[in-house]
Amino acid sequence: MPFLKKYKELQKVVGKGIYGEPRTVLFAEIFEECDKFLSTLEIEDLISKVPGKEYFAFRMGGKSSRAVNKELFCRGMGGWDLLRECLSNNDLSPMSKTDLERTLYTLAISFCACIDIVKERDQQTPGTFFGYLVAYLLHWRLGVEPKTSIKIMSVEGEADVNLQTDLIYDLGLKKQKFHVPVKTSSRERAIMLWAHQKLLDGAYGIERYMGTPVLLAETKLDKKNREVVEICLPDQWKVYQLYIARLKRVYYLDMPTPYLRLQGEFPPIMVKSFADLFSEWDDLMPV
Amino acid sequence: MPFLKKYKELQKVVGKGIYGEPRTVLFAEIFEECDKFLSTLEIEDLISKVPGKEYFAFRMGGKSSRAVNKELFCRGMGGWDLLRECLSNNDLSPMSKTDLERTLYTLAISFCACIDIVKERDQQTPGTFFGYLVAYLLHWRLGVEPKTSIKIMSVEGEADVNLQTDLIYDLGLKKQKFHVPVKTSSRERAIMLWAHQKLLDGAYGIERYMGTPVLLAETKLDKKNREVVEICLPDQWKVYQLYIARLKRVYYLDMPTPYLRLQGEFPPIMVKSFADLFSEWDDLMPV
Numbered sequence: 001m002p003f004l005k006k007y008k009e010l011q012k013v014v015g016k017g018i019y020g021e022p023r024t025v026l027f028a029e030i031f032e033e034c035d036k037f038l039s040t041l042e043i044e045d046l047i048s049k050v051p052g053k054e055y056f057a058f059r060m061g062g063k064s065s066r067a068v069n070k071e072l073f074c075r076g077m078g079g080w081d082l083l084r085e086c087l088s089n090n091d092l093s094p095m096s097k098t099d100l101e102r103t104l105y106t107l108a109i110s111f112c113a114c115i116d117i118v119k120e121r122d123q124q125t126p127g128t129f130f131g132y133l134v135a136y137l138l139h140w141r142l143g144v145e146p147k148t149s150i151k152i153m154s155v156e157g158e159a160d161v162n163l164q165t166d167l168i169y170d171l172g173l174k175k176q177k178f179h180v181p182v183k184t185s186s187r188e189r190a191i192m193l194w195a196h197q198k199l200l201d202g203a204y205g206i207e208r209y210m211g212t213p214v215l216l217a218e219t220k221l222d223k224k225n226r227e228v229v230e231i232c233l234p235d236q237w238k239v240y241q242l243y244i245a246r247l248k249r250v251y252y253l254d255m256p257t258p259y260l261r262l263q264g265e266f267p268p269i270m271v272k273s274f275a276d277l278f279s280e281w282d283d284l285m286p287v
Numbered sequence: 288m289p290f291l292k293k294y295k296e297l298q299k300v301v302g303k304g305i306y307g308e309p310r311t312v313l314f315a316e317i318f319e320e321c322d323k324f325l326s327t328l329e330i331e332d333l334i335s336k337v338p339g340k341e342y343f344a345f346r347m348g349g350k351s352s353r354a355v356n357k358e359l360f361c362r363g364m365g366g367w368d369l370l371r372e373c374l375s376n377n378d379l380s381p382m383s384k385t386d387l388e389r390t391l392y393t394l395a396i397s398f399c400a401c402i403d404i405v406k407e408r409d410q411q412t413p414g415t416f417f418g419y420l421v422a423y424l425l426h427w428r429l430g431v432e433p434k435t436s437i438k439i440m441s442v443e444g445e446a447d448v449n450l451q452t453d454l455i456y457d458l459g460l461k462k463q464k465f466h467v468p469v470k471t472s473s474r475e476r477a478i479m480l481w482a483h484q485k486l487l488d489g490a491y492g493i494e495r496y497m498g499t500p501v502l503l504a505e506t507k508l509d510k511k512n513r514e515v516v517e518i519c520l521p522d523q524w525k526v527y528q529l530y531i532a533r534l535k536r537v538y539y540l541d542m543p544t545p546y547l548r549l550q551g552e553f554p555p556i557m558v559k560s561f562a563d564l565f566s567e568w569d570d571l572m573p574v
Contacts, residue, residue, distance in 0.1 A: 121408075155554070163526070239441060242489070243488075266442050
């Protein structure tokens, strides 16, 4: 498949730490190939158990993609072309928030859906790609390259532990640092987000690294009855935020409605649309 | 398969909270059926990349079980019969530690191996069974029944959060309480063990609940090249123990050697054989 070939090229470029034009071109080619491939597939309406949201799946023969949000998914490359222009002009104002949300979601979910169809139970490739995509977008927004590991001081006489992480941003002297875990979903592993925050708090001081995870969605498709549910545990998140550590933001591309209320409660958990990051990021910094 | 039929009966007995004889009989029947089934299978020697340990897999047609530790696995029901006698006499002294280790390991791995052969990529059934087995053994040892959820105080005006957990033991007034996560492996999710400890520490006070996870093994079999590796992250565990929370014990049925050294270092992490639990449990209690 052409999108897989381009994905392998992207992996090489990422491995070499190359940002800028080569990476932009590869993303464009991947999106275009995914869009072409998806346009040849059948659409199956799914039974949505998620209030206020409708989902479909792409199908080819006996194989089916994950659930795709109908309202957020857009055919064609229009959104990407506009986003790319906005990115290069360093000005997102020509895009409405809705346009931005739909474009970001479409870019992420298209590749994941393609992999669901052409591979067997492959969760790793979509997850890795989603990480690359978020890193690419944040690189544009923040202007710095992330690290994907962090040194944690061990005890005296022993070497520091080099902990593999998702994205770590150091914006420079006296500025906030960020830890951005990137996952296609959190589900029953959400506590790991707070655990990593607690570890960084312990090793570097509280909120020296701000935790701002980026998640794709919390939907789950039952392969047999074709029902889509959203697995949300807002009450558990509250006790994690109360007793383990504080996350500064949790960004979603397909925002689960049950988490919205957490913004206005105590302890607040600011669960927001990933599109919000682009406008509010500067306000997260204390200097 | 007879062992699956018996497992379903066990699920019902567990669901009804019945301990004692009915559960003992079902375990005996399951072990016997597993032993019978496994004795009909081929044995494949695996390439062990784990220093000092050898592994094999059961095979039937194109299907293969997980890796089984050669030294710990015993054919037949001899160990179980002796253990059962020891359990009912409340005296484990007739069993050497090695016998106990081999018996416990064989009981756990036999059912997992059977499921590997008869089911497709089913991790849940072996995990659930392993939880039942550990709960059964601990019930005998501690004399109390575990809870599998715990109330965590949320903020004022909101209901407590009922957190689903593995095994929670409350030994009574002024005595230590225990939180026993039970997993077939921890791998890259080990941080969740410390996160749950931190959550309980936060909600109830430090070490009000002692964390003593029980794990089966950390082996991983590469399906293609037939190599067995052990995935161990001792340096990461040290920083978890240093910066997140303190686990009192980590018990293994197939003890990964790289974790042994953590006993003698700072911060100490007492990673031990599950068989040790039976002799040392009383010493873990402060009263």
